[in-house]
Amino acid sequence: MRAIVGPKAVLDAPQDLLLYEYDGSIEKGRPEVVAFPRSTEQVVELVKLAARARIPLVGRGAGTGLSGGVIPTEGGLMIGFARMNRILEIDYDNECAVVEPGVVNLDITLAVQGAGYYYAPDPSSQKACTIGGNVAENAGGPHTLAYGVTTNHVLGVEAVLPDGTVIEVGGKESDLPGYDLRGLLTGSEGTMALITKVIVRLMKAPEQIETLLAIYDEPAHAADTVAGLTARAIIPAAVEMLDGVMLRMVEEATHAGYPMDAGAVLLIELEGLSEAVVEQLEQVRGVCLENHAREVRVAKSAEERALLWKGRKNAFGAVGRISPTYYVQDGVVPRTRIADTLKHIYHVAEKYNLIISNIFHAGDGNMHPIILFNPRKPEELERTKQAGAEILTYCIQAGGSITGEHGVGMEKNDLMPLVFQPDSLKMMERLITVFNPDRRLNPGKLLPTGKGCLEIRPMTESQKATTW
Amino acid sequence: MGEMSEQIRRPTTVEELAAELAAGAAAGQAMEIGGAFTKRRLGGSATAAARTISTSALDQTLAYEPADLTISVGAGMPWASLTQLLADNGQILPLDPPFPGATVGGVLAADLSGPRRRRYGTARDVVIGMRFAAVDGKVVESGGMVVKNVTGLDMGKLMIGSMGTLGAIATANFKVSPRPETSGTCAFLSDSTDKLAKLRGRMLQGVAQPTALDLLNAACGRGLEIDFGADFVLLAEATGSEAVVKRSRATFETLARETGVEFLALEETAAQRLWRAIRDFHPASLEAHPKGLLLRISTTATQLGEALALLAGLAPDAWVLSRAANTVIWCSLDSWESGARTLERLRKAGHKTLVESAPPEASLERWVAGGPALEAMRRLKAELDPQGLLNRGRLWGKI
Numbered sequence: 001m002r003a004i005v006g007p008k009a010v011l012d013a014p015q016d017l018l019l020y021e022y023d024g025s026i027e028k029g030r031p032e033v034v035a036f037p038r039s040t041e042q043v044v045e046l047v048k049l050a051a052r053a054r055i056p057l058v059g060r061g062a063g064t065g066l067s068g069g070v071i072p073t074e075g076g077l078m079i080g081f082a083r084m085n086r087i088l089e090i091d092y093d094n095e096c097a098v099v100e101p102g103v104v105n106l107d108i109t110l111a112v113q114g115a116g117y118y119y120a121p122d123p124s125s126q127k128a129c130t131i132g133g134n135v136a137e138n139a140g141g142p143h144t145l146a147y148g149v150t151t152n153h154v155l156g157v158e159a160v161l162p163d164g165t166v167i168e169v170g171g172k173e174s175d176l177p178g179y180d181l182r183g184l185l186t187g188s189e190g191t192m193a194l195i196t197k198v199i200v201r202l203m204k205a206p207e208q209i210e211t212l213l214a215i216y217d218e219p220a221h222a223a224d225t226v227a228g229l230t231a232r233a234i235i236p237a238a239v240e241m242l243d244g245v246m247l248r249m250v251e252e253a254t255h256a257g258y259p260m261d262a263g264a265v266l267l268i269e270l271e272g273l274s275e276a277v278v279e280q281l282e283q284v285r286g287v288c289l290e291n292h293a294r295e296v297r298v299a300k301s302a303e304e305r306a307l308l309w310k311g312r313k314n315a316f317g318a319v320g321r322i323s324p325t326y327y328v329q330d331g332v333v334p335r336t337r338i339a340d341t342l343k344h345i346y347h348v349a350e351k352y353n354l355i356i357s358n359i360f361h362a363g364d365g366n367m368h369p370i371i372l373f374n375p376r377k378p379e380e381l382e383r384t385k386q387a388g389a390e391i392l393t394y395c396i397q398a399g400g401s402i403t404g405e406h407g408v409g410m411e412k413n414d415l416m417p418l419v420f421q422p423d424s425l426k427m428m429e430r431l432i433t434v435f436n437p438d439r440r441l442n443p444g445k446l447l448p449t450g451k452g453c454l455e456i457r458p459m460t461e462s463q464k465a466t467t468w
Numbered sequence: 469m470g471e472m473s474e475q476i477r478r479p480t481t482v483e484e485l486a487a488e489l490a491a492g493a494a495a496g497q498a499m500e501i502g503g504a505f506t507k508r509r510l511g512g513s514a515t516a517a518a519r520t521i522s523t524s525a526l527d528q529t530l531a532y533e534p535a536d537l538t539i540s541v542g543a544g545m546p547w548a549s550l551t552q553l554l555a556d557n558g559q560i561l562p563l564d565p566p567f568p569g570a571t572v573g574g575v576l577a578a579d580l581s582g583p584r585r586r587r588y589g590t591a592r593d594v595v596i597g598m599r600f601a602a603v604d605g606k607v608v609e610s611g612g613m614v615v616k617n618v619t620g621l622d623m624g625k626l627m628i629g630s631m632g633t634l635g636a637i638a639t640a641n642f643k644v645s646p647r648p649e650t651s652g653t654c655a656f657l658s659d660s661t662d663k664l665a666k667l668r669g670r671m672l673q674g675v676a677q678p679t680a681l682d683l684l685n686a687a688c689g690r691g692l693e694i695d696f697g698a699d700f701v702l703l704a705e706a707t708g709s710e711a712v713v714k715r716s717r718a719t720f721e722t723l724a725r726e727t728g729v730e731f732l733a734l735e736e737t738a739a740q741r742l743w744r745a746i747r748d749f750h751p752a753s754l755e756a757h758p759k760g761l762l763l764r765i766s767t768t769a770t771q772l773g774e775a776l777a778l779l780a781g782l783a784p785d786a787w788v789l790s791r792a793a794n795t796v797i798w799c800s801l802d803s804w805e806s807g808a809r810t811l812e813r814l815r816k817a818g819h820k821t822l823v824e825s826a827p828p829e830a831s832l833e834r835w836v837a838g839g840p841a842l843e844a845m846r847r848l849k850a851e852l853d854p855q856g857l858l859n860r861g862r863l864w865g866k867i
Contacts, residue, residue, distance in 0.1 A: 092673075093669065093768075093769045093770050094768050094769045094770065094795075095672070095769075116673075137618065138618045138622070140616055140618075144616065148589070148593060149616065149618075151592075151622065151625075152589065152592075152593050161840075161844075165840045165843075166840065167840040167841050167844055168839075168840075168841060169841050172768050173766035173767060173768060173795065173796075173820055174766055174791075174794040174795060174796050175579075175764060175766050175794070175796045176766050176820065177629075177764075177822050177835055177837070177863070177864075178629075178835075178837065178841070178842070178845050178863065178866075178867070179626055179629065179630055179634075179845045179848060179867075180592060180625045180626060180628060180629055181841060181844060181845070183592055183622055183625025183626070183628075184621065184622065184623075184625055184626050186622070186625075187618050187621070187622050188621055204672075204673070204674075204675060204677065205675075206675065207675040227535055230535055230536075230537055230646075231535055233558065233646030233647070234646075235645070235646065272712075273675060273676055273708075273712050273715060273716075275709065275711035275712050275714075275715050276708055276709060276711070276712045279709055279711065332614040332616055332617055333614065334533065334536040334538065334613060334614060335535065335536050335537070336533060336535045336536050361616070364614075364615045364616040365614055365615070365616070366616050399531075399612070399613050399614070400612070400613075400614050401612045401614055401617045401619040402619055403617070403618050403619050404614070404616040404617060404618065405616060405618055406618070407618055408618070408619060408620065412619075416619070416620065419612070419619055419620070420609060420619075420620060421607075421609065423602075423606040423607060423608055424608045424609045424610065424620070425620075426606070427602065427606070427608040427623065428620055428621045428623070430851055430852075431621055431623065431626070431848070431851070432621070434844070434847050434848055434851050435844070446620065446621070
């Protein structure tokens, strides 16, 4: 391996490997060796080496994933894409950029915003997470409500299959014939191929942006507002909700100006042509007040707007101040079921005597209940697991799903039978094995392993520092 | 084309559909799967099949909660019925596919879309869940009824555009959009593809973005009976509130003046007739050119003007329609024999050109495909349909 990537680009000392045994989830698993290629050719050589030695391998971007997608479950080789971090081409004429997998999500926008463009999917970890991981997990974010998730913004990918074959799918051109392999690979959680190049869509930045904070005494009224917006045919760029438990933690940590005594707030962003934004601002304010918002504030400056978003994006850090260990969920429900799902979550919190704070992408029904627990109390851990399972079961029964953007990984794979019939799971397995016949690439992910579910471990200090 | 089968089988449940496939597979019969079979001349025609299966009886609305902005329907539902149901609730699913009698399943299997894709995308952007029957008789489900979902592989993507070669789409779930308050259409006339290509670029660089942006030549305009009397016309639709449409139109007019292109604002009824005619470019051109060639050119913005100029020089009488923002061009030529030269020149100039339709006797390379991506597609086909029974000949017999 050192011959392929150079002596400094291979780690195999135990103290070095320690840093690669976790991601943003609660899972752990140590690789036997980590290699950092600089080119697709080096990836191919590494993959072929692993194929000859018949050892498992997994790709890793920044390790910010929340479902254990990059955790080596069987040791083996980890391919880190940190050195493949170049933006290869920015092509404004064709509204796209060609990037290596290790490019940080936000860096694409930073590179093109001067010309009035941006890359739309914006996961909360966008300052750290990489495009390769975004494609593998089909990452979302607050602004995917209006513009779609990663799969809607990937025009083409180059990838290396577990036998070392380089495959190019999609491209700058539209409507290329044949099966949509880029659509199949996007969101396959690194189980079918290693992404080595991505063509991403660039979008024109909006003319005007307005951010509102609507404050409610009752969480149910905030949820009703979301349904009310849909009923009025208003699709904001983002609709985020924080409940009272959450916003008090956030306010203490960030001082974003959130009210300490409220039951819930909605953070609503409108963007587009000035004319549209001005009209929608009044409509949205109206819907909020009709649904008993006690106050609607509009950010008066870019600084105020940034502060409101800082509160949202630093929420997990704020939770960490209160409880170093917590369990984040990612269930999705139809938009009309947000209010009753929230009510159920509070019921679960009471039943299991746990603190559950809620922060979520309300606009598309993507809930993120955060269950706080003390890992030193084994029975509390047990209650946390049960509460989590009960919430996800409720989401499924409400016509939703168990993950909106974090992925199945090794965290929710054993819940998959609650969502899909055996024939559907079998078909997923068959499709994975077409690309990854012996399942050496990222084993133990996405599909049930039958090992039990929702195992929770405390986060380390370094995780907390890097993840959010 | 299904001549061998004594009748079209029309299962009434998803399970029956799966059983039809399994029975065909057990007997080793070649099967043609379709909805209304409106696109038999498109995408590589299916060869004679012993068993013809239509999903047309799977035409029910399975779930529709307008406030959730989602709908689930059977694959056999006519696309027109689906959009009518949504329109009754002030909502749209603006794929605008050609072929008036097409079913939901057929639209997805052929991955057809229309002018408003600039704003709303194509099938892959609006399908949130799907059930399909596999050739082994299993019913497979992907996605669900929520707009954001990464639970499991996105198998629906694989079925979109597969032309029924991997299985039979049985039901589909969509995310839908609220109907915009109003719309306005502008036409830009010029004899210069260069000027229109430049105008196109400037419109797309602006903050006032068109919802639809199509370009057609005079022959296409005459064929579709929407002639503007210029060699080329670029058509832009703006949607949104009155103020947004007004502002967009003013912006487009200014750009037209700066580019030296004639500008026309169209009346609502004229605009609707225009977009309807453009939507049905495929069936109209196939009917006008029964022994012709229908080409699909996937090019880039940088090469769009050049490709259009090449077509103007080589085949001035061909119908040319471009979804200009997405830089796809369709070109319908009246004779496949003379059209073969145009095809060759396009490919030589580096434009990725596909023969969407040609008479069976035309000896042409329909799809220039190869390499590891095609290999991967063949392996997927072999896994899902090991005997190669489903829609033989579709996808130009390449997979």
